[in-house]
Amino acid sequence: MKNVVLGWCRTGAPCPGDIQQTVRGPLTIVSLTSRRALTPRARMHQQVCCFEAGMNLLPVAPRTMFHLNEAMSLETSKNLILLEKLEKISGFGQLTLRLTSPQIEVPKVLQSEQWLRERQRIRVREEDRKKSLENTIRQLTFGSTQHSRVIHHAAGGIAVCHLLVPTDDQAKVKDRICSQATTAAQSLQSLYITGPWPAYAFADYCQAETERAHA
């Protein structure tokens, strides 16, 4: 049975017992039998186990299935790029925040001209809401560049923010975000904080994703 790659770590890093390590110079390929890593969520779960066991893991995107033989045939130059990427996220974990702002009331307007004007007003308000969420994120994450941030916006006043935080600081950062949220973030409806995750959002090397496009 083919092994599925979970990611890469530095050679000699601590590793849970059932994970297979394949040494390729300074990099080690971390893999698992495909039977235990069949679904994206199963792969993610295994990556989280490695990360929680203290491994600095450069994770493969869980949505993709990358086999060990493919990883072993990577050229040295590619391994060096992966090593460089791994060094950048070593000692860090990812906290992911999901913020929502209050819903915009949409009045029922039947006449076409009014409907158009209303749509325009909603668009402006959506833009304001987006800016307000970005400000809130800046407030919550201390407005500093100490922690790298990646922000994604979804429709309907939802923003997702990924923070790269040193492993030792994570509890402190979580507490600080919560206390700031209760006082500073008046415009927030909800705040979800999850983590620490392996640094998925900061390990993106190539943005070629396996996706399902619904026609």
Added chain:
Amino acid sequence: MALEMQMASPSEALGTGDGRLVDLVDGLLNHGVVLRGGLWLTVADVDLVFLGVDVVLTTPQKMLELRT
């Protein structure tokens, strides 16, 4: 307005049925190193076309050198 706040560890987020956390985890599944990608074109949950994409892993500088 009361702020709804929740903290979840990765294990909790992976095991929950809460739609908001499920969405969050689903978003994370796309992140990470991708060396080979593909696109499934689907109509009414029936897979019709698979488009395979092989990705060149290189530095932006090297890529620019190769293009010129």
